[in-house]
Amino acid sequence: xxxxxxxSLSSNNSDRWMGIFINVFPFVGLLIVIIGFSIFSSGATIxxxxxxEVFNQSFALLLVTAAxxxxxxxxxxxxxxxxxxxxxxxxxxxxSKTSIPIAFISAIAVGLLIGLTNGFLHGVLxxxxxxxxxxxxxxxxxxxxxxxxxGTIGIAIGMYALDNTALKFVICAAFMVVCYLFFQYHIxxxxxxxxxxxxxxxxxxxxxxxxxxxIGYAFMGAxxxxxxFFTVIRxxxxxxxxxxxVEFDVLIALILGGMPINGGADSHxxxxxxxxxxxxxxxxxxxxxxxxxxxxLITKGLIFIFVLALTFTMRYQLNxxxxx
Amino acid sequence: xxxxxxxxxxxxxxxxxLVGCSGQAQSSSGTQSSGASSSSSSDIKIGLTIxxxxxxxxxxxxxxMQAACDGMGAKLVITTDNQDLEKExxxxxxxxxNGCKAVFCLPYSDNSIPRIASICExxxxxxxxxxxxxxxxxxxxxxxxxxxxxxxxxxxxxWSAYTAMQTLNKAxxxxxxxxxxxxxxxxxxxxxxxxxxxxxxxxxxxLVTDRVNTNTSDAAASSVESMISAYPxxxxxxxxxxxxxxxxxxxxxxxxxxxxxxxxxxxxxxxENQTEYFEKGLIxxxxxxxxxxxxxxxxxxxxxxxxxxxxxKAVSIQDQFIVLQxxxxxxxxxxxxxxxxxxxxxxxAKMSKKLNSSFTYDDLLKTIKAYxxxxxxxxxxxx
Numbered sequence: 001x002x003x004x005x006x007x008s009l010s011s012n013n014s015d016r017w018m019g020i021f022i023n024v025f026p027f028v029g030l031l032i033v034i035i036g037f038s039i040f041s042s043g044a045t046i047x048x049x050x051x052x053e054v055f056n057q058s059f060a061l062l063l064v065t066a067a068x069x070x071x072x073x074x075x076x077x078x079x080x081x082x083x084x085x086x087x088x089x090x091x092x093x094x095x096s097k098t099s100i101p102i103a104f105i106s107a108i109a110v111g112l113l114i115g116l117t118n119g120f121l122h123g124v125l126x127x128x129x130x131x132x133x134x135x136x137x138x139x140x141x142x143x144x145x146x147x148x149x150x151g152t153i154g155i156a157i158g159m160y161a162l163d164n165t166a167l168k169f170v171i172c173a174a175f176m177v178v179c180y181l182f183f184q185y186h187i188x189x190x191x192x193x194x195x196x197x198x199x200x201x202x203x204x205x206x207x208x209x210x211x212x213x214x215i216g217y218a219f220m221g222a223x224x225x226x227x228x229f230f231t232v233i234r235x236x237x238x239x240x241x242x243x244x245x246v247e248f249d250v251l252i253a254l255i256l257g258g259m260p261i262n263g264g265a266d267s268h269x270x271x272x273x274x275x276x277x278x279x280x281x282x283x284x285x286x287x288x289x290x291x292x293x294x295x296x297l298i299t300k301g302l303i304f305i306f307v308l309a310l311t312f313t314m315r316y317q318l319n320x321x322x323x324x
Numbered sequence: 325x326x327x328x329x330x331x332x333x334x335x336x337x338x339x340x341x342l343v344g345c346s347g348q349a350q351s352s353s354g355t356q357s358s359g360a361s362s363s364s365s366s367d368i369k370i371g372l373t374i375x376x377x378x379x380x381x382x383x384x385x386x387x388x389m390q391a392a393c394d395g396m397g398a399k400l401v402i403t404t405d406n407q408d409l410e411k412e413x414x415x416x417x418x419x420x421x422n423g424c425k426a427v428f429c430l431p432y433s434d435n436s437i438p439r440i441a442s443i444c445e446x447x448x449x450x451x452x453x454x455x456x457x458x459x460x461x462x463x464x465x466x467x468x469x470x471x472x473x474x475x476x477x478x479x480x481x482x483w484s485a486y487t488a489m490q491t492l493n494k495a496x497x498x499x500x501x502x503x504x505x506x507x508x509x510x511x512x513x514x515x516x517x518x519x520x521x522x523x524x525x526x527x528x529x530x531l532v533t534d535r536v537n538t539n540t541s542d543a544a545a546s547s548v549e550s551m552i553s554a555y556p557x558x559x560x561x562x563x564x565x566x567x568x569x570x571x572x573x574x575x576x577x578x579x580x581x582x583x584x585x586x587x588x589x590x591x592x593x594x595x596e597n598q599t600e601y602f603e604k605g606l607i608x609x610x611x612x613x614x615x616x617x618x619x620x621x622x623x624x625x626x627x628x629x630x631x632x633x634x635x636x637k638a639v640s641i642q643d644q645f646i647v648l649q650x651x652x653x654x655x656x657x658x659x660x661x662x663x664x665x666x667x668x669x670x671x672x673a674k675m676s677k678k679l680n681s682s683f684t685y686d687d688l689l690k691t692i693k694a695y696x697x698x699x700x701x702x703x704x705x706x707x
Contacts, residue, residue, distance in 0.1 A: 041422075050421040057414045151507050152409070154435030160442065235409035236439030239432060240506070244408045287403050287418040296405055 018314050025311065026258035026274045033278055037285030045285050052165055056234065058280030059168050060085065060227040061249055065257075066179040066272040067223035068250045070216045072259060073183075073267035074195040076122065078217065079133040081224050081250055083140035084114045085243030088228030090147050093238040096156040103159075107229035108222050114140070115221015119214035137247075144240045152237040163233045175223075176273065183269045192216065196263025252304050253279045260315055261308065368398040368629045371419030371427040372618055373406050379568045380594040384662060385454075385615035391665050392622040395672030396679070398629070400622075409436055416443055416451075426450035426474065426625035428618060433510055434463040441470050450474045450625055454617040457481075458640070459510050468638055474624050475639035477617035481511050484611045484645050485518025488562050488590040491609030491649060493526040495588040497560025501551040502533045503544065503574070505565035515564045515592065530562075531555045538566035544573030545580075552581055563591035567612075571595045575606050594648075599658055602651035610654075613646030613661060620692060623675045632677035634685040644695045656697050666700045667691075 038046040045054075064081055071078055092107035114136065121132035147153070183189035191212050194202040203209055224243075232238045257275025260266045282303070286296045372389060376382045386402055393400040401422050403415040409432055419427045420443070427444065431437050431453055444451040450472045457478035458464045467473040492500065502519065505512040523530060532551050537543035552558055561578075563570045571591055578584045585605050594612035601607040620641060627634045646661070648654050660666070674680045675688065 044422060047421070053414075053417045053421050057417070060410075145507070149507060151509060151512070152433040152435040154438075157438070160438070231410060234439070235413050235436060236442075237409060237433065237435035239409055241408045242410065283414070284418060284421075287405070287415060288422050290401060290403070 022258065022311055022314055025307075026256065026271065026278070029256060029307070030274050030278050030281070033281050033285065037281065037288065041285065041288045045281070045288055050284065050288075054280050054284045055172075056165060056168065057284060058276055059172060060231050060234075061246070061253060061280065062172055062273070062276045063175055063223050063227045064220070064246065065250050065253045065276045066176060066269075067220045068254060069179070069183060069259070069267065069269060069272045070189070070192050071220055072196075072251075072254055073189075073192045073263040074213060074216060075199075075263040076129045076213060076216065077133060077247075077251075078118060078220050079130060079247050080114065080118060080136040080140060081220065082243035082246035083137040083144070084111050084221055084224035085228040085231055085246055086144050086238065086241070087111075087114065087140045087147075088225035089232040089242050090144060090153055090228075090238040092229045093153040093155045093232045094147075096159050100156060100158055100162075103156075104229055108225040111225020111228065112218055112222040115218040115224070116214065118221065119217030122217065123210045123213035141240065144242075148238065148240045152239045154237045155232050159233050160236075162230075168230065179272070180269045183267075188212070188215070193263065193265050193267050196260075196267065197265045249279060252300065255304060255308055255311075258311065261312060266315065368626060369401060369422070369424045370398055370622060370625050370629075371401045371403070371416075371422065371424035373403045373412060373415040373419065373427070373429045374618075375406060375430075376404055377402060380596050380598075380662075381568075381612060381615055385618050388616055388619040388665060388667065389622050391667065391669050392619040392672045392675075393626070395669035396623070396626045396630075396676040398622070398626045408432075412436070413439060413443065416440060420444070420447045420449050424449065425629050426452070426621075428452045428454055428621050428625075430455050434458065434460045437463045438466050441466050441473065444472050445470055448472070450628060452476060452621045452625070453478075454621060455479060455511065455614070457510065457514070459513075473638045474621065474628065475641065477620055477641050477643050479614045479617075479643050479645055481514035482518040482521065484592050485515040485562075485564055486522045487518075487611050487645075487647060488564065488592055488609060489519055489522030489526065489528060491590040491647075492560040492562060492588050493522070493528060495560070495590075495608045497588040498526070498528045499555065499558050500528055500530045500560045500562055501548070501555070501558050502530050503538050503547070503561070503563045503566065503570045504533055504535045505538075506535050511565070519562065519564060528560075531558060538570050540569055541573030541576065544570040545577040546573075548574050548577035549581065552577075552583065552587075558587060560588045560590070563589070563593075565592060567591040567593040567595050567610075571601075571607075572597065575601060578606075594657075594662075598648065599651060599654040602648070602654045608649070610648045611645050612648075613657065614643050616666065616692070616695060617643045619667065619672070620688065623672070623688060627675075627677050630676065630678045632681075634677065634683070634688060639685075641689070641692060643692060646695075646697060653697065656701065660700045660704065661697060664704070666695070668704075671703075 034046065044050060068078065068081065088107040088111045091110045092103040095106050096103040118133050118136055121127045122129045191207050194207065195209055195212060199209060228243065231242060253275035254271050255261065255275065256278045257271030258268065259271035282300065286299060370393065374382055374385065377386045390400050401419055401424055403419060406412040406415050412429060412432065416427050416429060427449055429440065431440060440451060452474040453476040455478065456476050458467060458476060504516065519530060522528060532555060534547045537547040548561070561574055563574065574589060578587050589607045590609040592611050594610055598607065598610050624634060646657060648657055675683055677683050
């Protein structure tokens with residue numbers, strides 16, 4: 001009996017440490033990345049000017065990652081984020097020559113429309129999320145090739161004034177606060193996590209799962225539209241591959257931030273911020289160290305697999321022990 | 325076990341913190357270029373953002389630029405991964421953050437230039453463009469009104485595409501299948517213009533164009549099979565870009581269809597296997613070798629940053645292509661321009677006005693204009 005109690009005590013301790021590790025790991029990862037790159041670049045990566053650049057480079061990613069949190073927590077994917085950014089950016093660039101405020105509204109409207117379509121395809125028609133949004137990606141990229149016939153669509157000169165770090169910081173901070181409050185405290189956020197934890201039980205609890213999904217995709221699309229608007233301001237033009245591979249960056253960022261791959265109750269808002277920052281610092285640091293394209297891709301891939309394998313195994317073990 | 329893992333992580337964090345806090349004076353290894361060692365004696369750092377550093381065009385480009393920097397006493401930082409506008413802008417910002425006082429890039433189009441100019445002007449960093457001609461008056465004005473614009477080196481892309489088609493015409497081809505660059509770059513527009521010009525002049529026809537299946541050899545091979553299937557009378561293929569990936573696939577597909585030598589092939593941009601292809605009669609002409617442009621920009625920038633500018637005005641210089649139409653041409657090119665540097669570090673050192681006060685801008689222009697396989701062979705006593 002005593003042996004059984006000892007075994008149960010040590011396994012409880014082990015589970016406790018595992019839980020602590022899973023929660024602390026993303027913070028530690030961020031710290032390691034920042035400190036590591038600052039050492040290898042002789043402090044270049046932590047200079048204020050570089051930190052501002054990292055923020056500017058990660059701004060769009062921060063926005064879309066925060067929005068994607070609502071989807072991934074429901075165990076839903078959106079593979080059309082990058083293409084939505086591209087399409088919204090192209091529309092904004094085109095309309096900006098007439099009116100910049102209308103360009104802003106149009107970018108968000110286009111993103112919202114795409115998001116609603118994704119929501120309809122997956123939420124209402126029941127098409128697998130990955131397939132539906134992947135198909136949407138192909139459609140949007142094809143449309144972008146048609147829209148950007150001359151290659152790029154330049155923005156109106158007046159839009160350059162909006163490329164302001166302080167403005168972006170305020171927008172980002174406000175957006176993060178709103179998303180945090182909704183995700184952590186609002187019933188919508190809890191419904192998202194509940195769907196990820198157990199869709200059937202959530203349905204049985206009376207939650208309108210279809211509505212939750214559609215709202216999630218619509219919000220994702222609108223956010224991608226906002227990100228698209230600021231992306232074309234940053235680059236000065238839209239082209240057919242604007243936003244290329246952003247959806248993978250979002251996925252990697254959320255996983256690095258400690259998000260469970262299947263969503264659920266263990267989803268935390270901090271995953272979006274920490275993950276996007278880790279990826280931003282990683283991208284910036286690798287370039288500062290002169291790593292070429294292929295080593296960068298290999299490094300990112302290896303880190304992704306390592307983090308996913310480690311956290312997935314631990315969560316599985318933890319959940320298994322809880323059930324026993 | 326988990327306690328150990330957690331302890332290990334925290335120890336690593338502690339170790340990094342201690343090392344990070346203990347000192348900052350490490351020699352900067354943040355400069356990397358394709359295999360070459362970086363200079364160590366100068367504070368002058370220049371940056372290059374390019375699509376790759378290892379293929380038959382970008383590799384020599386980076387090596388030549390590195391030789392220019394080494395010879396003239398500067399450091400070179402190279403970034404790749406610039407396949408879209410966002411990444412290109414990020415690369416430029418990161419090069420500037422890395423301490424580069426001059427940065428060079430290949431803009432996607434004139435629309436992206438105001439943004440690049442704005443970033444460099446805010447940072448007080450010189451900028452220039454390689455492989456790029458300023459097409460519109462507005463972007464020309466944006467650049468030339470900036471005191472930080474050094475200049476642009478461009479090739480005559482209309483001429484290169486025209487010459488490729490001329491090669492096919494000489495070989496007897498008139499019904500052409502084309503692999504082209506994606507729309508989105510001024511280079512594409514100019515090469516298309518050159519091809520159309522040749523078509524009018526030589527009564528040739530481009531029956532089919534593929535701008536999509538150019539990223540891998542497999543895709544290009546499948547595309548060739550489709551082209552031949554749809555147009556059995558096709559007798560020539562011009563590859564107006566993405567030659568590195570397209571050409572092997574095109575050659576293989578023609579081999580499978582037993583059409584090597586019957587369907588003539590000409591391309592823009594060199595390929596590692598071109599000597600073998602020429603020897604076996606698989607290709608009829610290659611136009612390329614335009615990889616010295618960045619070295620000339622480096623010469624301009626380093627002279628400027630050393631306080632001895634070659635010219636006070638921004639410049640627009642046409643670089644030279646090299647045309648290969650036989651196995652011997654290809655062998656000479658490989659031996660003297662690819663395996664060795666067409667301009668040695670010592671030759672570049674003589675282009676520094678600080679080290680050689682008699683060097684002038686006109687001397688630079690003469691050097692650029694003379695660039696060819698025979699010029700390199702003569703200068704390096706290889707004739």
